[in-house]
Amino acid sequence: MKKEPGTTKEPKDQLTGSCLCGAVSFSIVGDPVAQLLCFCSDCRRISGADAYAAYVVPRPALTLKTGTPTSYTVTAASGRVNKRNFCGTCGSRLWADLEMGLASVSGTALSDPEIFKPTMVHCESDAPTWARIPEQMESLPPTS
Numbered sequence: 001m002k003k004e005p006g007t008t009k010e011p012k013d014q015l016t017g018s019c020l021c022g023a024v025s026f027s028i029v030g031d032p033v034a035q036l037l038c039f040c041s042d043c044r045r046i047s048g049a050d051a052y053a054a055y056v057v058p059r060p061a062l063t064l065k066t067g068t069p070t071s072y073t074v075t076a077a078s079g080r081v082n083k084r085n086f087c088g089t090c091g092s093r094l095w096a097d098l099e100m101g102l103a104s105v106s107g108t109a110l111s112d113p114e115i116f117k118p119t120m121v122h123c124e125s126d127a128p129t130w131a132r133i134p135e136q137m138e139s140l141p142p143t144s
């Protein structure tokens with residue numbers, strides 16, 4: 001189903017997002033540096049889904065508005081340290097702080113679900129057979 005562009009969009013310089021219970025909310029300014037679906041085992045396990053909807057922004061673009069996320073820091077298979085933030089009350093994924101100064105915001109936490117528009121898949125080789133992998137997207141190898 002296709003929507004008319006520009007009809008439901010919030011202003012691009014101020015996105016908002018929150019967890020399910022609303023205790024933790026955040027805002028984002030500016031454009032994302034990447035939008036991808038990650039099928040790595042860490043992302044799948046913590047998301048409870050076949051892929052994590054990664055809306056990646058420079059970390060300074062993200063501002064915590066309310067609440068305090070709970071976090072879990074893990075070293076990914078790539079060797080990079082990811083601090084994964086989620087709501088300690090309702091369990092919703094919020095964002096991951098990545099070593100290289102980026103925040104991988106959960107596209108599913110954004111207030112407008114149409115903002116997230118993935119263009120790439122990551123770690124496709126880690127996906128289980130039942131995963132829904134879009135075929136028309138660029139596929140990044142696990143090491144990138």
Ligand SMILES: [Zn+2]
Binds near residue numbers: 021
């Ligand atoms: Zn919550």
Ligand SMILES: [Zn+2]
Binds near residue numbers: 040042044
């Ligand atoms: Zn991943």
